[in-house]
Amino acid sequence: MSTNFIHDNFLLENKYAEELYHNFSKNQPIIDYHNHLSPALIADNHVFSNITEAWINGDHYKWRAMRTLGVNEKFITGDASAQEKFLQWGKTVPYTVRNPLFHWTHLELARYFDIYELLNEDSASKIYNEVSAKISTPEYSTQNLLAKMNVEMVCTTEDPTDNLEHHQKLASGNGKLKMSTAFRPDKAILIGNEGFNDYLNTLAEVAGVEIATYADLITVLTKRLSYFHENGCRLSDHGLDQIYSVSFTESEVSNIFKKRRKGAQVTDEEALKFQSAILIFLAESYHEMGWVQQFHLGALRNNNARMHRILGPDTGWDSIGDLPQAQQLSDFLNRLDSSDKLAKTIIYNLNPADNEVFATMIGNFNDGSVKGKVQLGSGWWFLDQKDGMTKQINALSNMGLLSCFVGMLTDSRSFLSFPRHEYFRRVLCNLLGDEMKRGELPDDMEWIGKIVSDISYNNAKEYFNF
Incomplete structure (x- = not known):
């Protein structure tokens, strides 16, 4: 297995x-x-311009988790860049264990983007670039x-x-x-x-x-x-x-x-x-x-x-x-x-x-x-x-x-x-x-x-x- x-x-x-x-x-x-x-x-x-637009913007499930971890609102609904917001989400994910967000996050990465690596602070930048490159193409409309x-x-x-x-x-x-x-x-x-x-x-x-x-x-x-x-x-x-x-x-x-x-x-x-x-x-x-x-x-x-x-x-x-x-x-x-x-x-x-x-x-x-x-x-x-x-x-x-x-x-x-x-x-x-x-x-x-x-x-x- x-x-x-x-x-x-x-x-x-x-x-x-x-x-x-x-x-x-x-x-x-x-x-x-x-x-x-x-x-x-x-x-x-x-066609979305990046993964943050499709995955984090508007998702109050993720927003609540990020706020609980102490992430500043700038990186949630504020004016931070798409990549900055994603990196803060990546930092949050390991701390969502036993919350459905942990399961959903990794199911969604696997099913849409064939990514089976766990999302965390270390992998966030790489995953952001890889997924954004995919989702910004017509194949992912x-x-x-x-x-x-x-x-x-x-x-x-x-x-x-x-x-x-x-x-x-x-x-x-x-x-x-x-x-x-x-x-x-x-x-x-x-x-x-x-x-x-x-x-x-x-x-x-x-x-x-x-x-x-x-x-x-x-x-x-x-x-x-x-x-x-x-x-x-x-x-x-x-x-x-x-x-x-x-x-x-x-x-x-x-x-x-x-x-x-x-x-x-x-x-x-x-x-x-x-x-x-x-x-x-x-x-x-x-x-x-x-x-x-x-x-x-x-x-x-x-x-x-x-x-x-x-x-x-x-x-x-x-x-x-x-x-x-x-x-x-x-x-x-x-x-x-x-x-x-x-x-x-x-x-x-x-x-x-x-x-x-x-x-x-x-x-x-x-x-x-x-x-x-x-x-x-x-x-x-x-x-x-x-x-x-x-x-x-x-x-x-x-x-x-x-x-x-x-x-x-x-x-x-x-x-x-x-x-x-x-x-x-x-x-x-x-x-x-x-x-x-x-x-x-x-x-x-x-x-x-x-x-x-x-x-x-x-x-x-x-x-x-x-």
């Missing part, structure tokens, strides 16, 4: 795991049904980077104001890669946000309809939903702290919206009523159009007010929240199910303490109409690592049917993040292989292999029907 840290049987601890991975999972195409990649960079087949990982479909995430020109551009070409989008209208939901009215003005301008009343907002969102649907969108996505589902009346919501539109602040109770109303409207619309709805729940965002003022959102100041999730989520799903307006639904949990809560909740609304209609989403953000994946798999297995699971996604802004699918597949195969070895699962490679293949690719292919 190779002495490389990353080798053929990395994370695979016995012959069963090895056979499951190599024969049933490794070569399956990737459907990455949720990410934050730039559709412009995909459609334009962008964005579409080719995706092709290297056998990516069949990517689904980016866009605001209702987006014109989807880049999706249209890629769709008009003759390439093999398919790109869809997920409709993410959170800025129209979070009425208490400081920029809410400014956002609605922009949304109104895009739609060509004035938004003065709640009825106007519904009209505009309906118009944008139709536009997205016409351009191939079949998914929505929401990144919320929790589901909003309290009692409201139409007159209450109209008055709350009118109050906010005039520039006044709304109370927490008023905000919750409005957010519940708009979320129910959207969810019913998704069902009518045959979409899949996704809810990413449980993040506590922008904790560091000082750094948020300096750098803005999505720069590494978020964490796991401990908000109550069960009751409003149950009320929300029950209201939709009671009127037969519950779309296919994926619920992603960020707090590991809530894994079993979410895993049992999905079983309440799987009604036999669709295989895996309501899904417990893969471990995401802080939980898309070996331990988080294992806990999510175990909770789903114990409380539901792992065999119906639609599998992994990147949820990433990085074009070099797709070995996370491999990482997940190895973790899955090792978990099942270990239980086969111990006799907890039957020694039936074809059957367990089929389940692995389904989770790796087939279930997502069927569920999303791209």
Whole structure:
């Protein structure tokens, strides 16, 4: 066996795991049904100028690690050169042991650039030059980077104001890669946000309809939903702290919206009523159009007010929240199910303490109409690592049917993040292989292999029907 840290049987601890991975999972195409990649960079087949542009810029996972080690912000988001930033990352990597960054870093170097040398302070300069020389050529354009990982479909995430020109551009070409989008209208939901009215003005301008009343907002969102649907969108996505589902009346919501539109602040109770109303409207619309709805729940965002003022959102100041999730989520799903307006639904949990809560909740609304209609989403953000994946798999297995699971996604802004699918597949195969070895699962490679293949690719292919 190779002495490389990353080798053929990395994370695979016995012959069963090895056979499951190599024969049933490794070569399956990737459907990455949720990410934050730039559709412009995909459609334009962008070529990066150096590895830092592709790998470090915008990656708040790496930024948090570098800050923890004491690296000055100049070398993270500041004005240091690309090479200087990479050298500081190289210096940081050895200290990330037992953080998923250590595994991801070396998987990505191996899979994209055939580099199996460990990245550290001594090797950083050499690796920077070698990788930058490769990634700055057309062979490593964005579409080719995706092709290297056998990516069949990517689904980016866009605001209702987006014109989807880049999706249209890629769709008009003759390439093999398919790109869809997920409709993410959170800025129209979070009425208490400081920029809410400014956002609605922009949304109104895009739609060509004035938004003065709640009825106007519904009209505009309906118009944008139709536009997205016409351009191939079949998914929505929401990144919320929790589901909003309290009692409201139409007159209450109209008055709350009118109050906010005039520039006044709304109370927490008023905000919750409005957010519940708009979320129910959207969810019913998704069902009518045959979409899949996704809810990413449980993040506590922008904790560091000082750094948020300096750098803005999505720069590494978020964490796991401990908000109550069960009751409003149950009320929300029950209201939709009671009127037969519950779309296919994926619920992603960020707090590991809530894994079993979410895993049992999905079983309440799987009604036999669709295989895996309501899904417990893969471990995401802080939980898309070996331990988080294992806990999510175990909770789903114990409380539901792992065999119906639609599998992994990147949820990433990085074009070099797709070995996370491999990482997940190895973790899955090792978990099942270990239980086969111990006799907890039957020694039936074809059957367990089929389940692995389904989770790796087939279930997502069927569920999303791209």
